[in-house]
Amino acid sequence: QGPVDVGDRRLGLIIDDSDPKRFVLYVDNEEIPLIQEFLYYKSMVGDNSKDYKRASGAYIFRPDGAPIPLCDSKKKPRRVSGPVVQEIHKECNEWASQVIRKYNGEDNIEFEWLIGPIPDNDKIGKEVISRFHIPFYKNNQTFYTDSNGREMLKRIVNYRPSFNLKENVENVSGNYYPITSRISLTDQHTRFSILNDRSQGGSSLQDGEIELMVHRRIFYDDAFGVGEALNETAFGVGLVARGHHYLTLGSVDKQIAVERLLAQRKLIRPQYFFTKKQNVVSYEELK
Amino acid sequence: EPKITVLRETMGVMQHHDAISGTEKQHVANDYARLLSEAIEECDDVSYTILSYLATGIETSGYTTCHLLNISQCEVSENNEQFVLTLYNPLSRPITEFVRLPIAAETAYYVVDPWGQNLTVQFVPLPDAVLRIPGRESSATTELVFQAEDLPPLGYKSYLITKQPSSLRTKRSAESET
Numbered sequence: 001q002g003p004v005d006v007g008d009r010r011l012g013l014i015i016d017d018s019d020p021k022r023f024v025l026y027v028d029n030e031e032i033p034l035i036q037e038f039l040y041y042k043s044m045v046g047d048n049s050k051d052y053k054r055a056s057g058a059y060i061f062r063p064d065g066a067p068i069p070l071c072d073s074k075k076k077p078r079r080v081s082g083p084v085v086q087e088i089h090k091e092c093n094e095w096a097s098q099v100i101r102k103y104n105g106e107d108n109i110e111f112e113w114l115i116g117p118i119p120d121n122d123k124i125g126k127e128v129i130s131r132f133h134i135p136f137y138k139n140n141q142t143f144y145t146d147s148n149g150r151e152m153l154k155r156i157v158n159y160r161p162s163f164n165l166k167e168n169v170e171n172v173s174g175n176y177y178p179i180t181s182r183i184s185l186t187d188q189h190t191r192f193s194i195l196n197d198r199s200q201g202g203s204s205l206q207d208g209e210i211e212l213m214v215h216r217r218i219f220y221d222d223a224f225g226v227g228e229a230l231n232e233t234a235f236g237v238g239l240v241a242r243g244h245h246y247l248t249l250g251s252v253d254k255q256i257a258v259e260r261l262l263a264q265r266k267l268i269r270p271q272y273f274f275t276k277k278q279n280v281v282s283y284e285e286l287k
Numbered sequence: 288e289p290k291i292t293v294l295r296e297t298m299g300v301m302q303h304h305d306a307i308s309g310t311e312k313q314h315v316a317n318d319y320a321r322l323l324s325e326a327i328e329e330c331d332d333v334s335y336t337i338l339s340y341l342a343t344g345i346e347t348s349g350y351t352t353c354h355l356l357n358i359s360q361c362e363v364s365e366n367n368e369q370f371v372l373t374l375y376n377p378l379s380r381p382i383t384e385f386v387r388l389p390i391a392a393e394t395a396y397y398v399v400d401p402w403g404q405n406l407t408v409q410f411v412p413l414p415d416a417v418l419r420i421p422g423r424e425s426s427a428t429t430e431l432v433f434q435a436e437d438l439p440p441l442g443y444k445s446y447l448i449t450k451q452p453s454s455l456r457t458k459r460s461a462e463s464e465t
Binding site: 059 | 308311312334357363382385408422433435
């Protein structure tokens with residue numbers, strides 16, 4: 001009962017009752033519309049005899065058409081709340097789900113995605129993305145991606161700094177870049193970033209939009225050398241992948257520090273060591 | 288030194304783009320996983336030894352790790368009435384970590400920090416999709432979540448985690464029903 005939300009008005013979000021992919025994001029009491037959803041690109045099928053007949057595969061990402069949403073909007077999200085963390089559990093379909101969480105006192109919202117096993121019954125390759133979109137955000141087709149945690153590199157849609165790009169026939173993959181730890185947009189006043197916990201392909205194809213590829217299962221080889229389709233299985237079904245995206249949004253002057261510290265904390269996490277106790281002891285005894 | 292070298296060498300092999308981007312044949316992918324798994328295990332031994340030198344005051348033997356925490360599976364937290372969790376912070380500044388440990392059921396747990404303070408804990412049910420992960424062999428349906436504050440730079444903190452004895456749980460539950 002009541003609104004499905006996490007966090008507070010300083011940083012938090014509330015889910016739209018009628019459409020679970022729509023949110024209102026609160027940042028310093030400001031209300032910002034946000035759309036977050038899972039979609040998949042159909043993988044191009046081809047015999048690799050000509051350039052336009054190349055199949056999407058391990059080496060190349062060649063989507064066949066626009067991405068297709070894969071979430072069932074009728075499935076109701078579930079809210080879990082307590083003194084340490086607030087969570088929204090969302091199940092998209094049988095093989096895609098997500099937990100959105102905000103820990104008390106944290107300056108980011110965490111999206112823990114779980115994708116797979118991607119079904120193989122229709123033999124159509126699927127390349128699944130998580131897409132974040134803030135409507136009306138003006139970043140002038142410019143975004144920033146990191147370079148192995150060093151400097152942030154400026155990327156402009158359909159533009160190359162070292163030569164004239166006459167025609168970009170691969171409008172999606174031609175704008176994809178490796179995202180090793182973060183991708184950012186800025187409208188000069190605010191900075192909107194998604195940090196990831198592993199290298200992924202990603203882009204900002206429209207203003208206000210960030211997409212990251214989280215999983216792919218493909219049934220054709222792209223003939224660039226591997227000689228196998230990217231179709232890994234375990235326990236007789238496709239692989240399952242689970243990971244995190246961290247959303248941060250705030251004023252430009254503060255966010256760079258927020259992101260740098262967050263990236264260190266999430267990529268170089270504490271190590272966990274367990275010691276079993278055979279006989280239960282009190283703290284005083286153990287001390 | 289020889290035990291660390293195995294992971295150094297494996298990381299060298301993993302610099303090849305195949306190990307990152309999935310452009311390797313399946314047998315090679317399996318071999319990469321084998322190499323990494325064996326190398327990490329050797330490094331665990333070294334970590335335990337070093338931590339034993341550092342952690343004077345807590346038990347110096349019997350450390351173990353939970354490499355399957357990424358699928359919310361951990362034999363120690365699921366099956367033991369009591370255990371000590373030691374967190375080592377590899378960064379050069381203090382940090383706060385939110386710890387999530389898979390447990391069998393939502394029941395009373397006490398988490399005590401190094402100063403003997405009882406910490407606030409929360410139980411979060413695992414989403415059904417996690418329980419359905421193929422190959423996951425775990426009795427955990429819930430995660431125990433707590434905040435480990437101010438882990439010292441390049442240092443550690445240990446937390447004593449105790450499940451309330453079942454006899455006490457039954458008594459409390461009967462009382463609450465009454």
